[in-house]
Amino acid sequence: SVNPDLASERRTASFSVEKLTVQLDGGAEQTRIRRAVVEAIESDPVFSRENQYFQSQNERYEAAVRKAVHLQTKMHEMRWTENGPELKYIYSRALAGDVAFLIHRVFMRCISLLGSDKQIAKWIPPATQYQLIGSYAQTELGHGTYLRGLETTAVFDITTQEFILNTPKISAMKWWPGDMGRSATHAVVFAQLYVHGQCYGVHPFILQIRSLQDHSLCPGITAGDIGPKMNFEHIDNGYLMLQNVRVPRENMLNKFCEVQPDGTYIKRGTEKINYFTMTTVRISLISDEVILPLMKACTIAIRYSAVRRQSKLKPGEEEAKILDYQTQQEKLLPQLAAAYAFHFINKYLQELLDTGYREIQTKNFDNLPELHAFSSGFKAMATQYCTSAVEICLRACGGHGYSLLSGLPSLYTKILASCIYEGENTILLLQTARFLIKCFSAAGAGQPVPPSVTYLSAVKAGKCPAKNKLDFLSPVIYTEAYQHAAVRLVSSTAAKLQDLIQSGVKKHEAWNQCSVQLAQAAKAHCHYLTVKNFAETVEKLETEAGIQKIMKHLCDLFALHGIFSNTGVFLHDGYISGAQMDMVTASYLDLLAVIRKDAVPLVDAFDFTDKSLNSALGSYDGQVYQRLYEWAQKSPTNTQTNPAYERYLKPLLHNTLSKL
């Protein structure tokens, strides 16, 4: 039975939850497919995550391998294919990434993208069948973000037509690659290519690392698991050391460049293409590893907050739902709005990427810089924002949020990794900033700039025209405020950079001295685009009046929360005055009370099953205390005996028998 406190929240929804779900999915057919996939996976006990919070790293890994292997059978049985519409729901929605051989998929994607047709024909079919397991070995102990500094070497031996791969020192050891520690038989290894003593930079090579017969390490290979991490216990992140490991010439991925038998190096595209795999991975992870987890965290925290009663709002009355406290609303509702905001902009980015991918297939690399700049900055902004958001959800659930059984700790420790992997966020923001500074000066010189940054040339002076708090519910008003702030930060940092250089500071040093502000400018740019996109999305929802209305509230909340939380950015040059900022605050706080009424339906619309949330606090029925108690019973701390008593306590406690 549903907790009455939660049931009552659902009776008053101002919109159709089902319609919103379909809207988020992008159509009724998508919703149908997604639900069918989730149902099929969740009804299969092999895929159960029921004991996840009680398992050791080794147990998690074994379960994940079992799931990955079983998934093949399942896909065959369900007639799901790698190119089918089901795929995007299998790994993210249904399995929540809790499965092995995800990096094996990156290995395959990398070969498909950078390999010749011949290489693809050789490696992809057996890899698809798990007849070999691949890893993607790029990061080293000493180098993660600065790929040009990778130290692994691949020297071409013209006499044997082989590359000789080596790990010249400990910092050159590959470190972190998933599926490498205990599973992989092969890997794409990134190494500095040397031919005739000349270095041609980092290139990808296919290497066998473990025997297909008995899984023992191949000659010259040292490999293992890097040990415990904050999360990803199910993934065997590994290390790899190479000692004179030889691979045939054909094992360098050679769609875009090649070493010919005589040692001639041929390039068939831009070297930036080598990093395109990272760009695609970066964008696909945002939806699965960043936005979905935030939606889950919001679902858990908001449902719990509608059930948890604590203290009294009004003397003499019963204790109030914590969601009725303004401070709790101010913690959770902006995160809910952010989940929607990032969902919409991610859709937009996904479309840009699809276009870019098609262009690259035709060897058109023109849009790579903008795509790279936008995806970098957005990855940094979205991961940072959503990680904080999940942490806020966790903290907002008090002690019970801290229990693994709430589901929130693992959501947090997992999303946190997204700030680090696939490009460290600060580095990414600075790459976006470099693009912005370049475009800003190009725009200043009257040159054409890509569409996403044309606003930089349209600098308008003036002040925010809002006259009362309701004016701040106008998308034009707040979008322009964000635009103004972004332009101001980009232009003032560009000016500082210019000043430093003109005063004699060397260019790279000047860049470093501006880097804190450059990162801020990049963030402001991405924040602006996210707000703008949300506002535009709301406009397009005119066919669904009920949904459009509540989405408009969320868009307003997302925008005003951003101003309220960064008031200085808008106050600095007086674009928004102190008095106007008080209006922003008033409108922002008013919105909390408005959206609070629909908070539960708004998370219900994310349409997570209880199994997928895997949370004692977040289930649809709201029976949180009962479930916490039931789940705790299953913990090994209760089901296993307590050797500490026999060994250490019994001798002490026995002394007191006569005394108390």
Next chain:
Amino acid sequence: SVNPDLASERRTASFSVEKLTVQLDGGAEQTRIRRAVVEAIESDPVFSRENQYFQSQNERYEAAVRKAVHLQTKMHEMRWTENGPELKYIYSRALAGDVAFLIHRVFMRCISLLGSDKQIAKWIPPATQYQLIGSYAQTELGHGTYLRGLETTAVFDITTQEFILNTPKISAMKWWPGDMGRSATHAVVFAQLYVHGQCYGVHPFILQIRSLQDHSLCPGITAGDIGPKMNFEHIDNGYLMLQNVRVPRENMLNKFCEVQPDGTYIKRGTEKINYFTMTTVRISLISDEVILPLMKACTIAIRYSAVRRQSKLKPGEEEAKILDYQTQQEKLLPQLAAAYAFHFINKYLQELLDTGYREIQTKNFDNLPELHAFSSGFKAMATQYCTSAVEICLRACGGHGYSLLSGLPSLYTKILASCIYEGENTILLLQTARFLIKCFSAAGAGQPVPPSVTYLSAVKAGKCPAKNKLDFLSPVIYTEAYQHAAVRLVSSTAAKLQDLIQSGVKKHEAWNQCSVQLAQAAKAHCHYLTVKNFAETVEKLETEAGIQKIMKHLCDLFALHGIFSNTGVFLHDGYISGAQMDMVTASYLDLLAVIRKDAVPLVDAFDFTDKSLNSALGSYDGQVYQRLYEWAQKSPTNTQTNPAYERYLKPLLHNTLSKL
């Protein structure tokens, strides 16, 4: 051998590290004692934390019990006593809290504080010898922060002169008490006292929950472990359900109140005293569980950042230390400054508490409200600030920071709990705010107010007088800016509250509508006091010129970082202008480069041993890559066999033998 990159950092220290260490300890004798304690504990293998990152919850618990029991022997052997100067170093510095029966100590403290002399004489001696293990059972499944809402009942049965304790419903189950899940034989249980059908509110009762003979649960008791958490695997946080459990009348702690044989209820003090245990626990945890962990995180992240080289600052040169990037400095150095700031204000608070404690012994409760308000707000501010700071340190170490072997994840997951336990932070801030609003209106009416809030009555109009960036290195300038901001936030929120009430909104509803801003005001008050105290501390360091100079830089950095990160608070009413804010930014960024030179000596001064840091990244010698590799070898993922291969992979991989 020490990594040359780290050695070079130490050669250029602008001050004596040893002198700073002694200064932080409060004297050379303290330093000597601390080092002796740490040395004695760390040289004893029973206390080793070497395998901590590889252990399961059950293994951690068993090791913690073993340590607790062994500690008794050790203390006896070393002639350390409960009242000796060594005690404060044993649990925090030497054991890092990784030991069982910490809540047993709260159990004892509670009895000592709230029990009569007779009760103390009966319970404390056997508890000290671990002849019984106690827990402190306050929090329930349904109630944490709102203690008056606790649902456990204790009904006085006049015929048998007993209290009958019950858990009337599932939400009334005690949940979270440490040492309860698997260890405790006794507990102080907080329950609503009923005599003759009248409720007298929450009172503490001593209860036996497990047999001293065989450790089985006593009749009417259901108890167990609440399962996995984000950290504290070594603590058996438990649950407890009571069914008609009877305890004699003497088992209610009765120093301040008592039920006489005829049922007469007598009160000998304020009921607030019942919460004083929480106040003392709250303050003692700040030093051990909040400031020390932040100091450790800074040590790890800063040493690593001086060793890690990545990318080039200047084309053609070798790769730069990441600590030389402005963005990295801006992440880490403010956290270092915060560690010092909180260390100093915590010392001050500790002194206030000692005074308060002496007064309570003489039944003088006058200063309780101020002590409660200050300790609440400061607990909230310090835990929140330091938790973010540790997270920043973790993220600043990139992928390797995410490995448990870095030590940072466990520091983070542990300090995060401090935001929740011993008073949820938002609730605490609102308690401080209530005090501030009360004092503000008292001050306005010309009534006397406690010393920490007299500034509220001295509201000065006007603007910040700074004329150039150097002016912002004046403590008078920035302390006044903080003061101004705190006064503005308190007074504007008081005005809003007043307006709402005058416009007819009910008082409690008006309070709720202001609560987001009230919490902000409380934070601003605590931030101001912390800055002010840091500046005053620096002044008193005049006997140590070298130390005073670097501490002055840190104080400036802490203050300017606070302004830089909250520009809107200072810009809002124009107290600081946009042009002045640019000066703040310039001075702030300049300071980073200044303090960067001493960053490593400044963390060396915290004087942590390698064993106490337990970090592959943070050791004194800076051999990070070697150590990561060595430690990873010991992981169970490498030392145990891989059943997943035999079970799931072998059948698949064997298929390919002939093909590749």
